[in-house]
Amino acid sequence: MSTDQVIHLEKVNKWYDDFHVLKDIDLIVNKGQKIVICGPSGSGKSTMIRCINRLEAHQKGTIVVHGTELTNDLKNIDLIRKNVGMVFQQFNLFPHLSVLDNISLAPIWVKKMPKNEAEDIAMSYLEKVKIPEQAQKFPGQLSGGQQQRVAIARSLAMNPDIMLFDEPTSALDPEMIKEVLDVMIQLAEEGMTMLVVTHEMGFAKTVADQMIFMDEGRIVEQASPDEFFNNPKSDRTKLFLSQILNH
């Protein structure tokens, strides 16, 4: 395969006890690709992307990220986590640390970077997400949109080459969604490899190279946005699209 291939899932299966969450998932992501994943609640979208940085373990099949296979080997997991950033629906900022410390924490402790260098990097990413003036505040003092932008900056500060987003705007008030999506669009334009679980179809149309529709633990449809929105093949995709587009 081409060396551009950065993520490769092959026949991935996962169970929660008896419950079969992921069923034979096959997925290839190339460098710089933007993939938007959608599907009904409980279809396994979060679980799938959380398997990619091993927040969840799969039981069958293989997941290879940057040529490293995810197994129980902690060294591989660490290696992959250093290169894969993740943004959560609930932001998950560290409430006891200032914004600056939230961002510089991982560079200091994981990359063993000197503190002032890490803080310079933190500031540069805060500027990138357009809130440098909030550096000294604590997460509790920020709006949801600002918190999510800090969370994005925190991930970027580790200089990952893949970013995973799990419904980054679903916990936000409508007026704050745009400021977060704008940051993500900018990131996409800079060539970041992105996997985004979202129901923001406007964003998907602007940014995605590939659309993925999941249902009941399977990838039901994978297509270019054009195909996906104008000419979906499966009935379940059609139903889903009609529900969220009319919503």
Add this chain to the structure above:
Amino acid sequence: MSSTTIQIISRSKYYNWLVKNLFSSWVNTILTVIALIFVYQVGSFFLNWAIFDADFRYNFQGELIIDRGFCSKNIMPGEYGACWAIIFARWNQFMYGLYPIEEAWRVNLIYALLPLAIIGILFDKIPFRRYFIYFTFIFPFLAYFMLYGGPGLSVVGTNKWGGLLVTLFLGVTGIGLAFPLSILLALGRRSKMPIIKSLCVVFIEFIRGVPLITLLFTANVMLPLFLPDGVNPDNLLRALVAVTLFQSAYMAEAIRGGLQAIPRGQVEAAQSLGLSYWQTTRKIVLPQALKIAIPPIVNTCIGLFKDTSLVLIIGLFDLLGIGRAALADMTWTKLYYEVYVFISLVFFIFCFGMSRYSLYLEKKLKTDNS
């Protein structure tokens, strides 16, 4: 003019408060009056007994009290209150036990430095906190050297230690050693590794299921069996082991409560950034969990501090042990009230201090989080 206005305003404020809270209805008024009478009766009785009608060092005839026969209340029964002379006469024993009195300055020095050693842990916004924390870590070695002795200082065996010294030694050292142990136990109890997890669960539940007295007896009798021949730890050390294990189990449960309150997303975010288990624990989980757990931790400390008095059962003379020894002395016998009130007062001062600290923290937690 303005000052009289302020006076009137503040007086009417005071008056309003009284009316609203104490005399708002007939029932309330009656309850207030009954409560006031009760407080007055009990309070005046106690104050008369403890202070106004009491002997301190001299009796009503101005004589220095050297045995119970000199107490005013024993000369004129029914007329006089407490005879605190026993506390003065036994003061050194209450403070140091049988510690040689010419060496007592060593204990006093440690008493004086103890607040400096803990202030850095208790308050996070004091100036030079970093240096106080350094001192906290040096203090145990300093205290060991000063109290026990070593090069340049004569050795004072722990069999000579007693009174407040033993009470504070067991309380402070027990809590200090139990703290790191309890963190490990609490983390272990939530570990995904089944062997570590079950070891911690069994340990915690076993200790919590057994009275401290039993542990003290067990440590006293069994500890030598586990140690190589010739190593014969003294009684105080055995008690310390029991107290530490006991406290660590309770503290671990308090800390576990704090750990449970940390959302899973915190750990996931740290992991996704590449932090290791120990980095995540140290930098993300524990700072948040301990902050929540400190009030319940302090409550377990209050309990432990009082429970140290149980060591008198294995032959150690803590504050209570010294008090009972004083009462067994024929020259002072029968002054029960004085001795027990005094001991209660000492325990109360420490426990009340801890309790206020816990309240202060709870308030601070609330304002920090808003």
